[in-house]
Amino acid sequence: MNAIQIKNVTKRYQDVTALDNVSFTFEHGKIYGFLGRNGAGKSTLINIIANRIFADEGEVLVDNLPAKENMEVHEKVFCMSEADLYDTGLKLKNHFKWTARFYDSFDIEKAFSVAKKFNLDTEKKYKELSKGYQSIFKLTIALALNVPYVVFDEPVLGLDANHRELFYELLLQDYEDNQRTIIIATHLIEEVANIIEEVVLINEGKVLLQETVEELMNTGYCISGLSEEVDIYCKDKKVIGYDELGSLKLAYILGERERLPKNSGLQISNINLQKLFVKLTEKGGN
Ligand SMILES: Nc1ncnc2c1ncn2[C@@H]1O[C@H](COP(=O)(O)OP(=O)(O)OP(=O)(O)O)[C@@H](O)[C@H]1O
Secondary structure: OOEEEEEEEEEEEOOEEEEEEEEEEEEOOOEEEEEOOOOOOHHHHHHHHOOOOOOOEEEEEEOOEEOOOOHHHHOOEEEEOOOOOOOOOOEHHHHHHHHHHHOOOEOHHHHHHHHHHOOOOOOOEHHHOOHHHHHHHHHHHHHHEOOOEEEEEOOOOOOOHHHHHHHHHHHHHHHHHOOOEEEEEOOOHHHHOOOOOEEEEEEOOEEEEEEEHHHHHOOEEEEEEEHHHHHHHHOOOEEEEEEEEOOEEEEEEEOOOOOOOOOOOOEEEEOOHHHHHHHHOOOOOO
16 A cells, blocks of 8 residues: 555653554545644654654554664655754755765755755755744755655744745645655644645544545535624524624534525635634534
8 A cells, every 4th residue: 555554553751642542544645734733743643654753552654664664664754844853063055965865866956956946055054044944944855855755844834924835836846746645744724725635633642533625624614794694694503613803704614504595695605724623623622
């Protein structure tokens, strides 16, 4: 099977169970949003996939091969990380050369070309970079590595709006050229909503849901209009939140869309993915 299979993975830190018997699959050739609140267990799982830490129980298989300390898997998966794992005194251009030695699939020309697009000065040392440019350097490496599975952990941390857009553009371009698996762990749900095909949502160390964005969009909808009309419509509905602006109101509703009453001044639209997740991961929520 061409996939990253997470099988019954449990990871504990003293009295915290960061991952609790987690099982799911990242299939080959899809773009995933890997979502969850702070402390949900995302980085722990990414670190297990990347072989930086080990699971207490269960295993991760990459194309049917155990990921644990396996050089064949090393050439298949790359995890860009939030943590600084780089020799901070080395010039970026030399980092590129080192990466090319460690990974056969590193396209060093692409790395320099991506760096140029971001105006990343490869003569600089890692420690001389601003926080945003440190992220840009890490994602440049991830974009230039032609591995079949690439994991981005908070890729746009510290990036300004222009650089975030450039990253998403390059990511989609990369996906068009080479249909690999792209996994994006992020809190910026709305930003990635148009890019990702499937969502894996974890909460308190457990998988809460795995669905396509299309399916998710069908689990709820928005109604907007004059406050009184919206309130009447919502009486027998499962409302997960409201936004108000003057006399206008917007209600977020879970459930199948119904036809609006005739001559209604109400408008129906897609649910906002972020609202949906906030509700789904609320303590004591659904
Ligand atoms: N080295 C560690 N020692 C002790 N506890 C840890 C360690 N690493 C993670 N944890 C705990 O494990 C749980 C999961 O943390 P993890 O970093 O995987 O979450 P996350 O989903 O990546 O969060 P965030 O979005 O805030 O980065 C948290 O309760 C965290 O405090």
